Amino acid sequence: MTTTDGDSGYRPPxxxxxxxxxxxxxxxxxxxxxxxxxxxxxxxxxLDALLADDDGLAWVTAGLSxxxxxxxxxxxxxxx
Amino acid sequence: MSIPxxxxxxxxxxxxxxxxxxxxxxxxxxLASGGFAAGxxxxxxxxxxxxxxxxxPRSIVALADxxxxxxxxxxxxxxxxxxxxxxxxxxxxxxxxxxCTHLGCVVYYHPEEDEMVCPCHEGHFSADSGEVLAGPPQxxxxxxxxxxxxxxxxxxGQEPESAARAIP
Numbered sequence: 635m636t637t638t639d640g641d642s643g644y645r646p647p648x649x650x651x652x653x654x655x656x657x658x659x660x661x662x663x664x665x666x667x668x669x670x671x672x673x674x675x676x677x678x679x680x681l682d683a684l685l686a687d688d689d690g691l692a693w694v695t696a697g698l699s700x701x702x703x704x705x706x707x708x709x710x711x712x713x714x
Numbered sequence: 715m716s717i718p719x720x721x722x723x724x725x726x727x728x729x730x731x732x733x734x735x736x737x738x739x740x741x742x743x744x745l746a747s748g749g750f751a752a753g754x755x756x757x758x759x760x761x762x763x764x765x766x767x768x769x770x771p772r773s774i775v776a777l778a779d780x781x782x783x784x785x786x787x788x789x790x791x792x793x794x795x796x797x798x799x800x801x802x803x804x805x806x807x808x809x810x811x812x813x814c815t816h817l818g819c820v821v822y823y824h825p826e827e828d829e830m831v832c833p834c835h836e837g838h839f840s841a842d843s844g845e846v847l848a849g850p851p852q853x854x855x856x857x858x859x860x861x862x863x864x865x866x867x868x869x870x871g872q873e874p875e876s877a878a879r880a881i882p
Binding site for chain 1: 736739740741743744746747748750751753754755757758760761762815853
C-alpha cells in the first residue's frame with residue numbers, strides 16, 4: 635500500500651527566515667560581553683605600558699586587542 | 715471612552731518605542747570591541763612616536779653642599795620632574811627621578827637603611843642602583859647620570875627606563 639504525503643501527515647518544515655531576522659543565541663551575547671571585558675582590561679594594560687615607556691608591551695597589547703575584536707566580529711557573523 | 719489622565723502625561727505608544735533586538739545589542743558590543751582595539755593601537759602608536767625628554771647636561775649643586783649620607787632635591791630634566799641626588803656613604807653619587815614607579819608619589823632617601831622609600835605604599839628601592847627591593851613597584855627608579863666638574867655636580871641626562879632596567 636502506498637501513501638501520499640497528504641496521507642502520512644508529512645508537512646514540509648517552515649521556510650527558514652532570512653539570516654537578518656533569525657534570533658541570536660544568548661550565549662553568543664555573553665561570549666561577546668566577556669571579550670569586551672577583556673578589551674577593557676587590555677586598555678588598562680596598554681595605558682600602563684604607555685606610562686612605563688614600554689613600547690613592546692604596548693604593541694603586544696594592541697595586537698591582542700585587535701585579535702579579540704576580530705574574534706568578536708567573527709562570532710557575530712558566523713556562530714548563529 | 716475618555717483617555718486616561720496618565721496617557722496625556724506620558725503619551726507613549728508601542729509603535730513609538732525603539733526596541734533594541736539582541737542582534738543589535740551584540741552588534742553594538744562588537745563595535746565597542748573594535749573601538750577598544752583602535753584605542754589600543756592608538757596608544758601603541760603614541761607610545762612609539764612620542765619623544766622622551768632625556769635632558770641636557772646642567773649643573774645641580776656644589777658637591778660641598780651635599781655631605782655624605784644626605785640627599786639633595788632638584789628638578790630634572792624639566793621643572794615638572796622632581797629628582798633626587800644622593801651622596802652615598804663612601805663618596806658615590808647617585809641621582810634618580812623622585813617619582814615612584816608604582817603610582818608616582820615622591821620617594822625619599824633613608825640613609826640609615828641606604829634605601830629610597832616611597833611613603834605612599836611602602837615601596838623600597840636601592841639607593842645604589844634604584845632597583846626595587848620591596849613593596850608594590852615593579853620597575854626601578856629612573857636613573858640620572860651625574861658627574862662632578864670643578865666641585866659642582868652635573869646632571870648629564872636621564873636614562874630611559876629600558877636602560878635603567880639593565881642595571882645589574
